[in-house]
Structure formats: C-alpha cells, structure tokens
Amino acid sequence: SYELTxxxxxxxxxxxxxxxxxxxDALPNQYVYWYQQKPGQAPVLMIYRDTERPSxxxxxxxxxxSGTTVTLTISGVQAxxxxxxxxxxxxxxxxxxxxxxxxxxx
Amino acid sequence: xxxxxxxxxxxxxPSETLSLTCTVSGGSISSDYFYWGWIRQPPxxxxxxxxxxxxSGNTYYNPPLKTRVTISVDxxxxxxxxxxxxxxxxxxxxxxxxRRVGRGDMTDAFDIWGQGTMVTVSS
Numbered sequence: 430s431y432e433l434t435x436x437x438x439x440x441x442x443x444x445x446x447x448x449x450x451x452x453x454d455a456l457p458n459q460y461v462y463w464y465q466q467k468p469g470q471a472p473v474l475m476i477y478r479d480t481e482r483p484s485x486x487x488x489x490x491x492x493x494x495s496g497t498t499v500t501l502t503i504s505g506v507q508a509x510x511x512x513x514x515x516x517x518x519x520x521x522x523x524x525x526x527x528x529x530x531x532x533x534x535x
Numbered sequence: 536x537x538x539x540x541x542x543x544x545x546x547x548x549p550s551e552t553l554s555l556t557c558t559v560s561g562g563s564i565s566s567d568y569f570y571w572g573w574i575r576q577p578p579x580x581x582x583x584x585x586x587x588x589x590x591s592g593n594t595y596y597n598p599p600l601k602t603r604v605t606i607s608v609d610x611x612x613x614x615x616x617x618x619x620x621x622x623x624x625x626x627x628x629x630x631x632x633x634r635r636v637g638r639g640d641m642t643d644a645f646d647i648w649g650q651g652t653m654v655t656v657s658s
Contacts, residue, residue, distance in 0.1 A: 462644045464582075471631055471648040472582065477641050515582055519643055524597055525572075525584040525635075 431455060431520040433528035440534045447503040449531045451516030454497055461499040462517045463492060465510075472515065476501060503533070511535040537562035539632045539649035547626075547656050553619040557632030557649060564613045565590040570635040571615045572645065573606060575628040583628075587635055588615050622656045629653050 433453040441447040451461055461479050464472035474483055476492040479499055489504045503510055516528035543555035557571065564571060572587035586596035588606045596604055600619070608615040619626055634647040 460643065464645075471651050472645070473648075474644055474646050477644040477646075481640065483641070483644075483646065517582075517645070522598075523595060525587075525643070527574075527582040527584065530581045 431524065431526050433516055433518060433526055435514075435516060435528040435531045437529070438532045438534065441503075441506045443508060443535055444505055447506050447510070447533055449501040449503075449514050449516075449533065451499045451501070451528050452497055453518060453526075453528075455520055456494070456497050456499055456518060459518045459520070461492070461494065463490075463501045464515045464517065466513045466515065467511075475514075506533075506535055508535050537634070537647055539634065539647060541630060541632050541649045541652040543652060543654070545653055545655060547622055547654060548658050549623055549656055550621055553617070553622050553626060553654055553656070555617045555630055555632075555652065555654070557615050557617075559613045559615075559634075564608065564615065565610045568636070568638050570595075570637050571608065572633050572635050573617045574631045574633055574645070574648075575626075576631070576651075577625075577628045585617065585619075585630075589637075624656050627654065627656045 463476035465475050466472040479494040480492045491502045493500050514531045519525050538560045540558045547553045570587040573585040586606045588594050588608045603620045605618040629651040631651045632649040633645040636644050
C-alpha cells in the first residue's frame with residue numbers, strides 16, 4: 430500500500446523555523462494536504478494543494494513541494510504551534526493516505 | 536457554520552459490529568460539492584482513512600478495510616453512518632467523521648471534522 434513518510438519529531442525554539450517533510454513516490458503527481466492536531470482535539474486543515482492556506486490559518490504556515498518531498502514550514506514558531514502534524518494525499522486509485530505524523534516540540 | 540457530531544456506543548465486544556452515526560448540522564448533507572467520510576486514530580497512533588460516502592449513496596472504501604466496512608447516508612436525517620463488522624482489539628480507536636471537499640480549489644481536503652468518539656473493543 431502507498432505510504433507517506435514523515436520524521437517522528439521536530440524540535441524548535443520559539444521564533445525559529447520548523448520544517449516538516451513528507452515523502453512519497455506519487456507526490457509529483459498528487460497534491461498534499463497538512464493537518465495540525467493538538468492533544469485531545471480533532472485535526473485542523475492547515476495547507477491544501479501543497480501550498481495554499483485556508484482562510485484563518487496564520488501566514489507563518491507555508492507549504493512547498495519538490496519532487497517526491499513536500500514540506501510544511503512554520504516560520505517564527507510560537508508555543509501554540511506545538512502539536513502533531515500529518516500530511517495527507519491520495520494514490521492513483523483514489524484511496525486517501527495519511528503520513529506517519531510528526532510531533533513538533535517548541 | 537457547519538458542524539459534525541459523532542454518536543454511538545463507546546464499548547463493543549470482540550467479533551461484534553461497531554456502529555457509529557455522524558449528524559451534520561448547519562448545512563445540508565445533500566450537496567454535490569462534498570463527500571462525507573470516516574477516519575480513525577488508534578490511541579497514540581496516526582490517522583487512517585476508512586472510507587467516504589456521497590449524498591447519492593456512492594461509497595468509497597480503504598481497500599484493507601473494505602470487506603468489513605459499510606458506510607451509508609440518510610439525507611432525510613442529515614446523517615451518515617459507519618458499520619465495522621467482526622471487530623477486534625485492533626479496531627479500538629478514536630473515530631472521526633469529516634467532510635471532504637469534492638470540487639474546486641480544495642478538492643480532496645478534509646476541511647471540517649467532528650470532535651471524535653472513542654470506541655473500545657473489549658469483552
């Protein structure tokens with residue numbers, strides 16, 4: 430089955446930049462979506478179609494794509510950004526897949 | 536604004552059927568713009584897409600779960616439901632219902648989620 434690989438954890442100091450990668454063989458042909466999940470809460474959509482921000486999401490969250498790797502960047506990290514982050518995409522058959530998840534510690 | 540709310544038993548015995556319902560409020564489930572899906576998360580683990588349903592009744596399932604899962608929609612009640620047959624401890628998870636965008640710029644994004652409901656499989 431199709432897999433999306435993320436680093437298990439990323440540690441960053443307040444005000445610095447955090448980068449979370451998501452790797453998968455089909456990513457050159459599929460969009461990636463990013464979700465933030467805080468403890469005890471449902472995931473929240475942060476980025477869609479690799480680089481776009483839904484309304485209400487702070488500008489410090491951005492996405493980029495290069496080949497088989499997509500990156501979520503958090504610029505000027507704040508304490509409230511501490512959470513788990515998941516990428517999501519779809520394979521060629523229309524099955525939706527989530528990444529392994531990355532815990533961001535501030 | 537649109538909200539989703541899961542409901543159903545929090546405890547299911549092994550080999551029995553897990554049944555959950557998601558009630559959509561603040562908007563109609565009968566929109567040709569959206570699909571309605573279920574996603575689960577075992578304790579301390581990642582997210583797994585279970586499947587989705589369109590208001591017409593068309594369904595889409597994750598292949599590893601396809602033989603045990605049924606998702607249905609009731610437009611008269613603005614609800615959709617999940618059934619998982621022959622459950623084991625591996626089905627213990629938080630179950631989320633979520634709206635998936637079917638058209639436009641945000642196609643394939645799960646943009647609205649319910650709060651989730653914990654289901655434990657145990658005798």
